[in-house]
Amino acid sequence: MSDHDTDARHRLAERMAGEITLSDDPGATMRKWRTEFDVSGTDLADELGVSPSVVSDYEGGRRDSPGIGIVRRVVEGLLAIDEARGGGRVRQHARVVEAGFDRDIVHDLREYPARVPISRVYDAVGATELAPGDDTTVAGHTVINSIQAITRLSSEEFYRLYGQSTNRVLVFTEVTRGESPLVALRVVTPTPSAVVLHGITPEECWEHAPKLARADGFSLAVADGPLEDLLGALREVA
Template sequence: MRFEEALWPQQVLRRISIHIAGEVVVSKSPGSVLRKWREIFGASQLEIARHMGVTSSVISDYEKGRRNPGSSFIRRFVEALLEVDASRGWPTVSKLVRMLNLNYLGAVLDMEEFEYGVGLDELIDAVKGIPLNSMLLDSKIYGYTVVDSLKAIVSLSGSDFLNLLGATSQRAVVFTNVSTGRSPMIALRVSTIKPAVIVMHGLKKVDPLALWIAETERTPVILSVAGSAREIVDRLRRLSSSPLST
């Protein structure tokens, strides 16, 4: 089993990976940080070396500062840590999720930053969308978050909604498994920071209150008629790296 297909959503593992890699990169003693994280995960140099396809002496050289780790080595090192943890049932990742306050990511299906600003029309095209109100957006959109609304209702606190905005509030938040749209729009209403666009997927009947909130908050609301949440994610990922061609 690949570790990203197991217990934890890929977004959780990605955030933990970025946290570890970032600490290595900014440290004045990257070798010491590598050793620290290996010991936190309870892995031996030999275990990490096996997962990386190198000898344990290579790991030792990096940890003792005889070699400086580049981006490729750091990425493979972090992947090895996660693979070791996966083989043991994720004991360390489970602790890090609580320590880093990443529980909200259990409701996140995907979260990315765009490599360039995209217009509202491009986003509508990507999600196979139909505008539900007349709000226009002059500024560009710089990222997206796709959320399972049912899981969000169960697991997210009010403050967790802010975490869904990622690096910028100029993003689209896509809610899947939506029935009437009331819950996502109430979350928007009470949040101090608002996303640029709301997209709803699976909508069966539009709640008038949801549309009223959208008008009051001056937020474009889009109905996605894509076949599945998976299709939305795939099309948004294509949009995140290059203009979507249809």
């Protein structure tokens, strides 16, 4: 592991531990992180060398709030399990931490090892294209909460959502019609290669959205369904 990766891992571990320790419900936050890493309670218990009931009791609040020693072991256990599986979740969350964003703004930020067709991304998440763009392939994706991003990020911070390249799919969640994301993109240059408005159907999309997308040269699509399903599908794209 390079020094850069080690630093990113350390910052991620600190964020996880801090979030659990400072939470009003440490057990629920611990369970949330375990779920984020797709680790079963049994697998985490095996990694920690305890019985599954111990993990269950902490997460369910049936034991006293875990001290920093327990929290550190849980965090290191989750990271170790993921790294043994290839480190996909560690890299995913570390990128968000490195970019300086809170997790309630950025759900996922990922670079692909090679460009993939936009159509492949759309097929994976069940998206319907409303306007074609100038590019046919993308090199990554970013999934953001549209309300949080638009109300809290400066134009400079918004640009950092592009990660290593603007040649990516930018997915906006918590969309009602799409006016705000499309207007926001008009003041941020350059634009991404593709935009997905998540949570609406084609009929619910703002009527002027396709026209703005065509004017700025990016592909526009909409997708509905649970956010976790979309995130899971995107992880399988590349």
